[in-house]
Amino acid sequence: MKRLAPGVAALTLFAAPALAGDPAAGESAFGQCQTCHVVQNEDGDILAGRNGRQGPNLYGLVGRTAGTVEGFRYQNSIVQAGEEGLVWDEENLVAYLLNPQDYLREVLDDRRARSGMVHRVRAEAEAADIVAFLAQFGTAAEGEEEDTGS
Template sequence: MNLLSRGTALALAGLGLWSAPATAQDVANGEVQFGRQCVACHVVRDPEGRVLAGRNARTGPNLYGIEGRVIGSVEDFRYGDAMIRLRDRGMEWDEESFLGYVTDPTAWLRATLDDRRARGKMAYQVRDPQDAADIYAYIEGLSTRSEAAN
């Protein structure tokens, strides 16, 4: 909301005169949703070892620098067979793959691998696609800010 204050935008929206873009990402909501939906299993830890988000969770891989990273390539993390197959193909994470995966990991893996038996280890699903987009924006923002600070 660069040109409108939040209050102005809410007032205009209430009158039906303005609405936020459907694809706009809300980093603040992403932070809240990461804390609610991801923190139990994931951490965002930069290469220097600083925890930028989460705790020391190890159930899922570190999400630092996910954009452009080869799927299934976090060192010392034990991935399932489907993720290893994607790694071997050199497939990289981007926003589209992240959103597909976190909203329905099994369905995304099956469609991506064209294998109805493919399964991943992540059973959790982010049910709201906007929350998933916001989480992605938040995680990517942490990585970008950390890299800029170094």
């Protein structure tokens, strides 16, 4: 899987925010995530990625409360954001992917908030593509009631 050319970053200033993502492009861009993330359903089937475990499973991501994959050891900030009501949707995921730490600082209104994810997607359009790709796997409708937010 090849990454998209980083050069596209310069062209995205006026791109429509999120929602316009292309899942096919997102599939190849997901190559940059799979060293750390897998998409694996309840039956244990790997739907995307290899077997990256440094980050949480991204199955059912859209509609899920932030920081709630059972058994994954998150940093405090993202757990706190989830407790305060952060639920992932296609728009806030794009913002998170562009800069996880800044995003958590903004959401928590805390300059000292820290993200356990240092990776950043360089371009908004690319982030939207990846989110569109991930949205295909176990949306809230399919995997509902998984997260109680507690």
